[in-house]
Amino acid sequence: MNGDVRVTYEQVLAWRLRRQGLLPRTDTSAEEIVGRLAGVQAQVASAAELAVAVRQEKPSAAGVREALEARSLVRTWAMRGTLHLLPAGGAGAYLSLLAAARTWEKGAWQRAFGVSPRQMEALGEAVGEILDGQVLTRRELTEAVLARPGLAGLGEQLASGWSTVLKPLAWTGRLCQGPARGQHVTFTSPRSWLPGWRGIPGPEEAAAAVIPAYLRAHGPATPAVFDAWLLRGATRKAVLRGWFEALGDRVVEVEVDGDRAYVMSDDAEDLARTEPHHGLHLLPAFDQYVLAPGTSDTRLIPAAHRGKVSRAAGWISPVVLLGGRVVGTWSLTGSRVELTTFDGSALPGAELEEEVRRLGVCVGEELVVVGGG
Numbered sequence: 001m002n003g004d005v006r007v008t009y010e011q012v013l014a015w016r017l018r019r020q021g022l023l024p025r026t027d028t029s030a031e032e033i034v035g036r037l038a039g040v041q042a043q044v045a046s047a048a049e050l051a052v053a054v055r056q057e058k059p060s061a062a063g064v065r066e067a068l069e070a071r072s073l074v075r076t077w078a079m080r081g082t083l084h085l086l087p088a089g090g091a092g093a094y095l096s097l098l099a100a101a102r103t104w105e106k107g108a109w110q111r112a113f114g115v116s117p118r119q120m121e122a123l124g125e126a127v128g129e130i131l132d133g134q135v136l137t138r139r140e141l142t143e144a145v146l147a148r149p150g151l152a153g154l155g156e157q158l159a160s161g162w163s164t165v166l167k168p169l170a171w172t173g174r175l176c177q178g179p180a181r182g183q184h185v186t187f188t189s190p191r192s193w194l195p196g197w198r199g200i201p202g203p204e205e206a207a208a209a210v211i212p213a214y215l216r217a218h219g220p221a222t223p224a225v226f227d228a229w230l231l232r233g234a235t236r237k238a239v240l241r242g243w244f245e246a247l248g249d250r251v252v253e254v255e256v257d258g259d260r261a262y263v264m265s266d267d268a269e270d271l272a273r274t275e276p277h278h279g280l281h282l283l284p285a286f287d288q289y290v291l292a293p294g295t296s297d298t299r300l301i302p303a304a305h306r307g308k309v310s311r312a313a314g315w316i317s318p319v320v321l322l323g324g325r326v327v328g329t330w331s332l333t334g335s336r337v338e339l340t341t342f343d344g345s346a347l348p349g350a351e352l353e354e355e356v357r358r359l360g361v362c363v364g365e366e367l368v369v370v371g372g373g
Contacts, residue, residue, distance in 0.1 A: 005269075014277035089198060104117065176193065211243060280348055290316060
């Protein structure tokens, strides 16, 4: 697991841009892009759709919706307890690692949400039975659950907009989101809904799939950074270390400006050959390029400006990248793209014009830029 490859952080950023379909853009499908990114956060559906579209040479605004309808993608609670798009065939591996932490069995969780491990197990069995072959709204699901013996007292927890008690059910493969019914979210069973569903593998098997997927898009990374992306550091350190050690010579340590981190062994030479990139990119809110290494990475986002990217209530702003680093934020109001750089400097005019043009193609509207040069 040790190597002598030394790279700069500028090389790392250029390599990530390339691996994530941003340099150059890709001609692959929505489900392939989601798989390449190791999932796409989908708390805000439009942001998830845009995260896929900005990576496509010929953007398809409907690509994510069509993949959800075809059931090659699934929307469910995943990393850090947030809604994500995952490839249907590989979703179980991500969920397995989240379930492995058994957060709902910890005393603090039980005190906060008032549901015992025994109740959670009974709830999971009930929901698995109720949703098998069914697509139900939250209200319909709640009514069906409360009619089950011993579960009548969970009405408040099931109705909570935070959906905390439903997340472990997603992680253990009992539910996922189905197609919207008007303004109402629906739930169903991945077992009966997803043609590519392979169930929930054991965590060791899952780690052997998920860690490489993460490193190929977002490496080099340490186990701690991986776990912060996965579950905000909730995995036991011994377990996390075992997952990485089990990869053996599939991974190698590289040195990034004096710090050591892991990359897949067969990617190390490619990383070392990568030339820094100095171009401009506009990425949407909640983009994996920012979320996967984390907003606390001061090499990516200057510490003094982190609050402009990671905002109140978990909001992650759309960002401006220059040379792969976050140098500002942007917002879309009607047809106006408003840009603000952290230091007030102007952005390259021709590149900015092209990025805004591409963004317009993604959202299906001709856009004009305000600020940023």
